[in-house]
Amino acid sequence: MAQRQTGPIPPRAGVGLKPQHYRDILDAEPDIGWFEIHAENYMGEGGPPHAYLTAVRERYPLSLHGVGLSIGGSGPLDKDHLARLKALADRYEPALFSEHLAWSSHDTVYLNDLLPLPYTEATLATVCGHIDEVQEALGRQMLLENPSTYVAFAATSMSEVEFLREIVRRTGCGLLLDVNNVFVQAANHGFDAAAYVDGFPAEHVGEIHLGGHAEDADDDGSALLIDDHGREVADPVWALYARALARTGPTPTLIEWDNDVPAWATLFAEARRADAVIADTVWSDALSADQHGSCVAV
Amino acid sequence: MPGPSELEADFARAVLDAKADVPAPLVREAPGVPARRFGVYRNNVYASLIDALAARFPVTARLVGDAFFRAMARAYAETAPPNSPVLLRYGMGFADFIASFPPAGPVPYLADVARLEWAWHAAYHAADAAPLPLEALAEAVGDAASATLTLHPTLHVVRSVYPVITIWHLAAREGEDEPARIPADGEDALVVRPKLDVEVRRLPAGGAAFVLALKSGACLEQAAEQAAQEVAGFDLEANLAGLVVSGAIVGVGAEP
Numbered sequence: 001m002a003q004r005q006t007g008p009i010p011p012r013a014g015v016g017l018k019p020q021h022y023r024d025i026l027d028a029e030p031d032i033g034w035f036e037i038h039a040e041n042y043m044g045e046g047g048p049p050h051a052y053l054t055a056v057r058e059r060y061p062l063s064l065h066g067v068g069l070s071i072g073g074s075g076p077l078d079k080d081h082l083a084r085l086k087a088l089a090d091r092y093e094p095a096l097f098s099e100h101l102a103w104s105s106h107d108t109v110y111l112n113d114l115l116p117l118p119y120t121e122a123t124l125a126t127v128c129g130h131i132d133e134v135q136e137a138l139g140r141q142m143l144l145e146n147p148s149t150y151v152a153f154a155a156t157s158m159s160e161v162e163f164l165r166e167i168v169r170r171t172g173c174g175l176l177l178d179v180n181n182v183f184v185q186a187a188n189h190g191f192d193a194a195a196y197v198d199g200f201p202a203e204h205v206g207e208i209h210l211g212g213h214a215e216d217a218d219d220d221g222s223a224l225l226i227d228d229h230g231r232e233v234a235d236p237v238w239a240l241y242a243r244a245l246a247r248t249g250p251t252p253t254l255i256e257w258d259n260d261v262p263a264w265a266t267l268f269a270e271a272r273r274a275d276a277v278i279a280d281t282v283w284s285d286a287l288s289a290d291q292h293g294s295c296v297a298v
Numbered sequence: 299m300p301g302p303s304e305l306e307a308d309f310a311r312a313v314l315d316a317k318a319d320v321p322a323p324l325v326r327e328a329p330g331v332p333a334r335r336f337g338v339y340r341n342n343v344y345a346s347l348i349d350a351l352a353a354r355f356p357v358t359a360r361l362v363g364d365a366f367f368r369a370m371a372r373a374y375a376e377t378a379p380p381n382s383p384v385l386l387r388y389g390m391g392f393a394d395f396i397a398s399f400p401p402a403g404p405v406p407y408l409a410d411v412a413r414l415e416w417a418w419h420a421a422y423h424a425a426d427a428a429p430l431p432l433e434a435l436a437e438a439v440g441d442a443a444s445a446t447l448t449l450h451p452t453l454h455v456v457r458s459v460y461p462v463i464t465i466w467h468l469a470a471r472e473g474e475d476e477p478a479r480i481p482a483d484g485e486d487a488l489v490v491r492p493k494l495d496v497e498v499r500r501l502p503a504g505g506a507a508f509v510l511a512l513k514s515g516a517c518l519e520q521a522a523e524q525a526a527q528e529v530a531g532f533d534l535e536a537n538l539a540g541l542v543v544s545g546a547i548v549g550v551g552a553e554p
Contacts, residue, residue, distance in 0.1 A: 043384045044423030045451075048494050051426075068383025074303040081383055106310035110380040112350075113342040115309065118323075123302050150335040151324045155305065188335070219334040226338060 009034050009061045009095035009207075011250035013274035015267050016258060022052040024264035026059075032271055034061040034095070036254050040068045042092075043084050057092050063207065063254070064094035068110065071130045071144070072117040073103035082137045089138055096207055096252070098143035098176045099134070101127065101164070118153035119163040124170075131171040143174040143206045148181035148213075148227035150188055160185075161199050168204050175201065177248070178209035179241045180233065180256075184225040193240055202247035210241055210274060211256035230259035233270060238277065245281045253278065313339050314379065347375040347388070354389050354419050357469045358396070358412045362405060370399060386423055389416060407460035414466050414498070417454035417489040421496045424452040429492045429545030438550035443519035447512050447541075448549030452491040455513070457506050459484040463498060492545025499544055504529035508537050509546075 012033030017025075024030075035056060042049055056062075066085060069077065089097060102114035117123050134142055144167060146160060158166075164175060177200060186193035212231035218224040233241075233255070245251065255270045308321040313336075320336045351371040352359050359367040374395045380388045393416055396402050397409035427450055430438075439445045456462065461481045468480070486506035488499045501509065504525035511521035518534065525532040541547050 040384055041386070044386050046426035047421075047423045047452075047491065049423070051494060068385075070383070074301075074306045078383065084384070103306065105383060106306055108381045109310065109314070110383050110385075111310065111313060111343050112346045112380060112385060113313075113339060115313070115339060118302070118305065120302070126302065150338045151332045153305070154323045154325045216338075224335065224338070 004058055004093065005061055006093050007061075007095070009063060009252045011252055012278065013253050013255060013271040014061075014063065015255045015271050017053070017056060018258075018261050018267075019049070019052070020261050021264045021267070022048075022056070026052070026055055029059060030264075030268055032060070032268065033275075034063060034252065036063040036065050038258075039064050039066045039085055039088055042088060053092065062092055062094040063096040063098070063252070064089060064092070066097070066099040067114070068104055069099050069130075069134065070103045070105040071099050071134070072101055072115075072123070072127055073105055073130075074123075074126060075106075077130050077133055078105065082134065085134075086137055089140075096143060097138060097140060098145055098207060100145045100147060101160075101167075102147045114147055116147060116149040116151060116153070118155040119158050119160060120155055121157070124158075124163060124166055128167055128170045131167065131173050135171065135173065141172065141174055143176040144168075145176035145178050145209065146181055146200075148178070148184040150224070150226075152189060161196060161201075165201050168201060174206040175204045176207045176209060177205045177244060178211070179244055180209065180211045180213055180237050181227060183234070183237050183240055184213050184227045187223055187225045194243060197240060197244045197247070200244070200247070202244070205244075205248045205251055208241065208244065208248070208251050208253040209256055210237060210253060210270075211258075213237075228259060229256045231257075233273075238273070241274070242277050242281070245277060246284075249285075250278045250282055312336065313343050314376070316340055344372055344375055347380070348372055350385055351375075351389055351392060355392065355412055355415045357466050358408060358415055360469050361408060361411060361465075362402070366401075370396065370402060373399065389419070392416065407458070407462060407465055410456065410458040410460055410462040411466055411469070413458075414456045414462055414487055414489070417456050417487070418496050418498065421452040421454055421489050421491045424491070427451050427548045430542070430547050430549060432542050435542055435547060435550060439518070443522075444517045446515060446517050446551045447547050448551065449509070449513050449541075450490050450492065450546050450548050452489075452496075453509070453513070453546050454487075454489040455501070455506050455509050456487040456489065457484075458486065461485045463487050463500050466498070488541075488544060488546065490544055490546045497544065499540075502533075502537065502540070504532040505537050505540070508532070508534075509541070 010033045014034035014036055017035040017037050042053055100114050103117055104111050182196050183193050210233045211229040212233055214226040214228045216224045216226055253274045257267055312318040312321050320333055324332055348368050348371040374392055378391055393409045393412035396412050402408050463485045464480050486501040488501050490497055507528045508521050508525035511524040522534040
């Protein structure tokens with residue numbers, strides 16, 4: 001059996017690990033950079049999820065992605081949940097840990113969705129306090145993911161990118177750039193997705209997410225995009241991804257496909273496509289270096 | 299302008315209650331209240347919880363059909379939303395809810411099927427443990443009727459006055475239309491996961507009382523006595539052997 005790798009995650013495509021694909025992955029050991037898990041799905045005490053994850057982890061690097069910590073919530077973090085995350089991180093030694101700029105718990109109720117928050121000085125202070133607490137408890141840097149949202153708040157006093165920049169400055173966390181979320185938000189809130197990507201603090205991006213979205217209609221008939229992770233990545237999102245990569249350089253990129261999970265071959269093909277975009281970025285950098293370099297033809 | 303915690307409380311209340319007004323401090327680019335957009339959150343919350351229950355209770359869903367199941371699951375989620383971000387734990391009270399859900403009354407065995415499915419789910423995710431082999435058990439127990447047994451951490455017993463295992467098996471099968479022979483008597487299920495696969499076995503008469511007594515810490519003799527109160531001539535040896543081959547025993551201790 002291969003030695004478990006504990007180095008950094010490679011700047012390649014990875015996919016979300018799904019129970020439907022455990023056997024495909026272990027039988028064929030496909031050439032893929034890494035896998036990501038939703039932490040909460042592995043918080044049972046034992047059973048097949050841990051047995052398969054252990055086997056997958058012996059063969060591939062892992063990224064741990066939390067969906068339930070409610071970092072954007074106004075109340076204190078759930079200490080028990082933080083302890084569960086720490087135990088999972090200790091057991092599987094993931095190369096990355098990420099969570100969302102969102103909230104999902106209020107009082108004792110867990111709402112099982114990533115809900116939006118206003119961007120104000122008050123929420124900034126709360127979120128930064130939570131991130132400090134997470135990084136302290138886990139003993140590592142975390143990545144914070146930009147959300148997809150459907151409503152905005154009258155109270156918001158700064159842009160999302162400004163908010164994220166300030167979080168990074170105060171906490172030292174990194175960022176997870178979800179390109180599909182940018183595209184969905186831009187359509188829903190009427191801003192320029194390319195400008196958002198161009199203004200994003202690319203030097204702090206440790207991971208990129210790509211996922212599919214659904215198209216719905218708003219009350220007035222205008223497009224309302226839903227971040228559903230239930231299909232292929234849309235073509236304009238691929239284009240936005242290439243634009244983001246040109247700024248970040250080769251970056252670990254996850255294909256998220258959590259609903260209507262396809263056959264392994266379909267998911268793997270999406271990952272290969274992301275790998276191809278990463279390779280294109282490297283080559284275009286090399287070509288432009290060539291053009292501007294000091295080599296002289298003889 | 300409300301503070302962050304009031305805003306969050308309003309938002310959470312309106313997400314959970316479809317009849318509540320959309321919180322006032324929300325804005326969108328076009329004029330008007332963002333009802334449709336807020337509806338995305340309302341839908342996400344309930345649809346994701348209903349999907350989680352449908353995945354956890356597939357046979358229960360099949361017995362009543364998708365539309366009925368989703369309406370029932372929604373009613374449950376409205377009554378008892380999750381209280382932990384570990385959604386694996388969600389649904390423990392679903393069977394009891396079904397038993398008290400009047401529209402499910404015409405399907406009286408539905409709650410017991412849901413109990414069996416919850417036991418399966420709980421066994422799937424419970425802690426792993428190595429079953430005790432027969433020789434080790436024989437050596438440790440000997441003739442000691444005062445011995446207590448440590449049962450497998452995945453073990454569950456589901457008792458039913460309906461033939462719940464037969465119903466569960468028949469409903470779980472897809473595309474097989476051979477005539478079903480359903481026993482008239484109730485069935486008690488032993489659910490255990492000795493290795494990776496969850497196993498569901500039918501317990502003999504008295505078996506459920508025996509296992510439940512052992513689980514609560516009774517010694518072999520006491521457990522057999524409790525079983526004998528349910529069925530005359532309870533066979534201790536046969537029941538013990540059944541537990542061993544099921545991988546249901548992980549340790550032996552003598553009563554102090």
